[in-house]
Amino acid sequence: MFFRSSNSEQDWQTRISLSLIKDRRLWGIIIGIIKVHDGDIHVDSEFGRGTCFTIYLPAVTNSEEKQLVAQSELFDGNGQLVLVVDDEFSIREMIKDSLETYNYRVMLASDGVEAISMYERDWENIAVVLLDMMMPNLHTPYIIQALQRINSAVKVIAMSGTSANESFTKCGICPIVERYALGAFLTKPFMTTEMLHTLANLELN
Known part of the structure; x- marks a missing residue:
């Protein structure tokens, strides 16, 4: 820069x-x-x-890159609907493009209020929520708790530019929410392969 x-x-x-x-x-x-x-x-x-x-940043060799591309082909979705919640427009769009490339359907929310409204309206069809840990206005713990009230079995993948422990400390997530609502954690910036692998491990319906 x-x-x-x-x-x-x-x-x-x-x-x-x-x-x-x-x-x-x-x-x-x-x-x-x-x-x-x-x-x-x-x-x-x-x-x-x-x-x-x-x-x-450490370089990725050609052989590593080819291996990652080959692995990503193993993690194609099956038309599952993913709700992506992030206040950064560019991040939402990049995740959307990546997911749609690998056969996922995507809904986008730019803040917690919008995310809760969208989830309440369509929770039976939403397989998982990708949620940024540092949302403005409505803090992430409240977003997660609201989603839980709608569906106690909600699956949430947390995303943050900091480590998992630091993110949980900053946003004040209690152990119960961490244990029962957060299915996985992705550190930004993550590769598409990491995201696909994480989704595949959750065994989405």
Whole structure:
């Protein structure tokens, strides 16, 4: 990510850099993602010129990539309906595209209120809920508890840019909810193969 720019773009770039610096939650997510993938981040900053963030992540070899693609073919869905709940538009759309490619049907919700409403209306057809752990406004524990009141057997896959233990601590999920509602955990960014494998392990109807 570079924040050095031409004069015509200076104000726009400055606003982006300042928003990133001030948003501690965003920085926490970025650093968490890098660390859980055994990566590192290096910062170069020079007054009057700008700041450069260099992110290092382990490379995936061609043979590993081919193996992952082959494995994903084993985890095709069977038309199951998945409710994806995330406040980030791009993440919702990427997950939707991936799931639909592998024969899942998808419903999208951008916040907890919308998710609860959609689940209440169609819970008998929804096989699993993919839920971000750090939702704004209506906190994740309340979302999960509301889903449980609608269907005590609801299956939830938690998603977060931080580790599972850290996410549970931040959002305040109690052990009972963790034990009975969270079927699995995915650390962002996750590969499509990881998601498909997780869904397959849940043995969805």
